[in-house]
Amino acid sequence: MKVGIIGLPQAGKKTLFQILTGNEITDPSKAIKPVPGAADILDSRFNALVEMYAPKKQVQARLDLVLLPKLEAETISKGDIFKDIADMDAICHVIRAFEDDAIYHVSGSVNAFRDFEAVNAELLMHDQIFAEKRIQRLEEEVKKIKDETRQKELELMVRIKDHLEQETPLRLMALTVDEEKMIRSYPFITKKKMVIAVNVGEEDLGSRDMLAGFEDSCDRQAIASMMVSAKVEAEIALLDTKEEKQEFLEDLGIAETALEKLTRLCLQSLNLISFFTVGKDEVRQWLVRQGSTAPKAAGVIHSDLERGFIRAEVFSYEDLMALGSEAALKKSGRFYVEGKDYIVTDGDILNIRFSV
DSSP: OOEEEOOOOTTHHHHHHHHHHHHOOOOOGGGGGEEEEEEOOOOHHHHHHHHHHHHOOOOOOEEEEEEEESSHHHHHHOOOHHHHHHTTTTTEEEEEEOTTTTTTTTTSOOOOOHHHHHHHHHHHHHHHHHHHHHHHHHHHHHHHSSHHHHHHHHHHHOOOOOOOOTOGGGGOOOHHHHHHHTTTTTTSSOOOEEEEEEOOOGGGTTTHHHHHTTTHHHHHHEEEEEEOOOOHHHHHTTOSSHHHHHHHHHHOOOOOOOOHHHHHHHHTTTTEEEEOOOOEEEEEEEEETOOBHHHHHHHHHHHHHHEEEEEEEEEEEEEEHOOOOOHHHHHHHEEEEOTTOOOOOOTTEEEEEEEE
């Protein structure tokens, strides 16, 4: 799962990226190219399983984050920024809402909602231009060769163009399975899931007013939203102990850190759930699409497990915590053996039996 962090200049996206990944960017030349990073997905269930099994090795699922070049006239006109965004699974748009006279704003003043709409307009325009160019090419091809596949794509592209002209992102457009396949390789940006991170000053952290101003637009466009203070998160990151960090968060009334919020929203947006494998050798968290069967989940671990899948031994995290051990689960009948049709649910603990 790769999430691209975008935003206008001086929005705080580099600071947020550095906090989330621990990657310090000291070379200014890197700002013109995508910068990759990764962050562990924080999940209290994983920590509890590690404490219970005391494994030799522990591996959390990771969120791949990419800091993309700033959205400004030069990068937009060149178009490379859109190619970079098209490679992402989801987008996190960092929006400046903090006031600081020492940090310039590209538009001369701070207006978070204006910036939100401006970036969305650019993304919609990109998709619309692509659709128009594709329509033009398909019309020329259909005139020369009568081809049913090209004709169907042309009709779909016309529908897409009409949809975009209503200033509505493609993530809201209903498509059949065949239509999804038809445009899978195309760089439509507004089809991607989006999260906005409204970057506020410390004084606004306890207020819901700033985020409330985005709710209607976000609801209409299927955009998840969160509020963060990159400056405060940077201060938290400098603290030495977990206890100090927790105390600081509580003093400021922050229920979740930026990483916790972002990963939770990204997982929800991308329809991903967590399952676990456990034992004395290793406790590991895995991600799989919601609605996936046990063999598909096995394939996330290793392709051989999916290919040679026989059955899955399954129990839930909640049951394990409630009863205290695998032996107690078996005794109470809450240790299950499932076949190929079993749908994995969030918090499942799996042991895959296979033969290749």
